[in-house]
Amino acid sequence: MALLEVRDLAVRFVRRGEPTVAAVDGVSFDVPAGRTVGLVGESGCGKSVTSLAVMGLLPRDGTEVSGSVVLDGTELLGLSRREWDRRRGSEMSMVFQDPLTSLNPVVPLGIQVSEVMERHRGMSRRVATREAESLLDRVGIPDPRRRLREYSHQLSGGMRQRALIAMALACRPRLLIADEPTTALDVTIQAQILSLLRELVAETGTALVLITHDLGVVAGMCDEVNVLYAGRIVECADRHALFAAPRHPYTAGLLESVPRLDTPRGQRLAPIAGSVEDNIPWSVGCAFSPRCASALPVCSERSPAVETVGPGRLLRCHNPLDTDVGNTESSHD
Amino acid sequence: MTEPTPSPARRPEAAPPPEHTGDALVELDEVCVHYPIRRGVVFDRTVGWVYAVDGVSLRIERGRTYGLVGESGCGKSTLGKALLRLERPTSGSIRFDGIELSDMSGRRLRRMRRRMQMVFQDTLSSLDPRQSVESLLVEALRAHGLDEGSESTDRLLRELLSAVGLPAGALRGYPHEFSGGQRQRIGIARALAVRPELVVADEPVSALDVSVQAQVLNVLRDLQERFGLTYLVIAHDLAVVRHVADRVGVMYLGVLVEESDSDVLYERPMHPYTRALLSAVPVPDPEVEDRRERILLPGDLPSPAAPPSGCRFHTRCPWSRPGVCDVERPSLRDVGGGHLVACHYAESIERGRSPAESG
Secondary structure, three states, X not given: OOOEEEEEEEEEEOOOOOOOEEEEEEEEEEEOOOOEXXXXXXXXXXXXXXXXXXXXOOOOOOEEEEEEEEEOOEEOOOOOHHHHHHHEOOOEEEEOOXXXXXXXXXXXXXXXXXXXXXXXXXXXXXHHHHHHHHHHHHOOOOOHHHHHOOOHHHOOHHHHHHHHHHHHHOOOOOEEEEEOOOOOOOHHHHHHHHHHHHHHHHHHOOEEEEEEOXXXXXXXXXXXXXXXXXXXXXXXXXXXXXXXXXXXXXXHHHHHHOOOXXXXXXXXXXXOOOOHHHOOOOOOOOOOHHHOOOOOHHHHOOOOOOEEEEOOXXXXXXXXXXXXXOOOOOOOO | OOOOOOOHHHOHHHOOOHHHXXXXXXXXXXXXEEEEEEEOOOOOEEEEEEEEEEEEEEEEEOOOEEEEEOOOOOOHHHXXXXXXXXXXOOEEEEEEOOEEOOOOOHHHHHHHHOXXXXXXXXXXXHOOOOOOHHHHHHHHHHHXXXXXXXXXXXXXXXXXXXXXXXXXXXXXXXXXXXXHHHHHHHHHHHHHHOOXXXXXXXXXXXXXOHHHXXXXXXXXXXXXXXXOOEEEEEEOOHHHHHHHOOEEEEEEOOEEEEEEEHHHHHHOOOOHHHHHHHHHOOOOOHHHHHHOOOOOOOOOOOOOOOOXXXXXXXXXXXXXXXXXXXXXXXXXXXXXOOOEEOOOOHHHXXXXXXXXXXX
């Protein structure tokens, strides 16, 4: 049994006088301990809302969450506020994209890191502060004792992200969710943070859910990758299989539309037509079909179901690409 | 061009003689932009300087694309602004088509600005939300006295929109009605409306979804071919710059550390910073990611208000040698074939000197 099991998770935003928005529409995935699972997709695909639902951080008003989120055998959806508070920060924690808004600007860093341990591990302030110092040292912040007395504006972007990771790890959580942890950072700092996360997963056996739009980050970090489009998982595979031969036209399109450092220069890029706003609802057909180069008439009439197409490989497509050709050019009309 | 596109030749003052292709449209010589740090409530005192751009020389050839890469705070955007004279350089010379811009002002400068335009990163804040697309584009034309009666303007606007791949119906829309990619196309159309020769694009695709980035990059490329535009593309994404640029300059803390033709730079980076930067860019291929060697740089970018002595990169450079790199500032030198590097040890590092080795 995996550490985290998400089944048919659906999140709908309900507002009076406006149509209901299904941000996440039946998402299922597993995260075993010590593994890194990626949720990949573009803006609006539901990857962040999925993570907020797993962490119980969505507002209660105007949000309908259904399905099941099981962490280590315990169903999380439907827990009381107090139960959530007990688990968040101790059993599961999260690192956000923007470290500046995630840190309290008027509280010294040391107090923010140590209060997690005082609260969940029952440490005294003095013990917790000592522990915080070694945590900051562990995540690569130089001169941690001085930094504990500083405020978030005194730290650089990379340093702030390290501090957040230190806070997230303070209670040795079994599940860590990182939502675009390096998107706001420069590449050389991104490389530092990613290698830190990689080490931590290997060392502590924490299960990591990595949410990102960057396929390069996914290729280097994730054991297993879920590609989301318009609130549903359209393809799921081991990273080697996925990048070697993407089966869903959307995955293939994403891979072909990014300029890469390791391919010949000067080729015209092959973008995906249109934008996410051209989607059709999943209830009608495949949401991606209006932008899809291999769309068939059936794609806009019937919603494709998830099929298992190989070991650990799931696909939601009426007209998938061939296994040996990772190419949208193969026309089907 | 036989089609009725608004070619630069249609406007006499904009006509660049075609025989000039290959020469420099832009020449920067030792450009510095320093910002004063001021303190005090009653009496303003300057207590220090931020050396945002500190002596950059480069040339951009007509019809080509120059890519400027670097991390945040390296001064690349400031340099782009200085080139358009949106920022006054502290010292140095900026020549556009042979004309000195650095001390120009008023009407003469405004007239020059018609020939050079900018495309911004954030389309939502660079397009007025209360103006329709038509009004945004016409405003650009009016500002430069290029609005020649409703009929010809109307035709020009339609041509502009089709050039950037938007339907003519978009003229009546407002910025918020468009997606990010479409808004960036509007921003490009506005820049092109006045028939510029140079377009400075500051992070033109970094705010866009990956599937849309490619669309906009293709539009930029088509327009360059069609109108013979010269580009300065400023970006932090090395893969994007490699894709669009003919020549690439790498900036670190206000100075150029390496410059060469695009293919050469990416195949044979010689400055330690460029090497580290390239090794840090994630590649969407697990096989490559698992195999490649990474040069992890320690620490953060030093403050441009107190740049390190000697080579500005020595505090983070794995190859730096005490007594040399922290004392002597390396100049940008040609290591062959127009490949410029500002590093004392570029050759020995390329031959494989390991970081630990000293002396």
